[in-house]
Amino acid sequence: MRSRLLSVVLGISAVAPVIGLVACGGSSSKADVSTAFNKTLKTTILVDSRGRSLYMFSLDERNGTPTCVDDSTYHCSKAWPPLLAHGSLRAGKNVNASLLKTVKRDDGTMQAMYNGYPLYTFNGYHLGNAPGAVADTKSGDIHGQAYINWWWVLSPAGKPITTMPST
16 A cells, blocks of 8 residues: 555656646746847847847737737738737746736737737738838847837837837
8 A cells, every 4th residue: 555655646746747847838937028128229128038029019909909910911920929928927027027917819819918018029021011021030139110110119117119220
């Protein structure tokens, strides 16, 4: 009986960490939303766990359902992938956790939101129905900043930064 109980306890001990990793989506200790100083804009902006700039879309209503979706004309969410939330969001250094929430998208996924603004990254845009733009590929890129005057990075205070990048 004692060896059987020990086997059960050891079995649970071995499986529990794996279940924990699956439930958390991995073992990363990085925050989902953090901040970084952007040299081009000369100010601190919100970034994701990989250091990519996070944007808000001016046509999204604050605290409303995100409107950037994969439609047949603009393919918005392909150019501007939403920052999806898998479980609880983690706020990094200088991020106000009380401003970090989630919102349900039309497809049922949960998107990160900061100060009521749904958050997006930028994959670039290359279709003929809007101006082309290079993707943000590394930390510090802000190629989506001011794109058609609808897309803006956010400050740690949760305000859109409408400064135009110098060319």
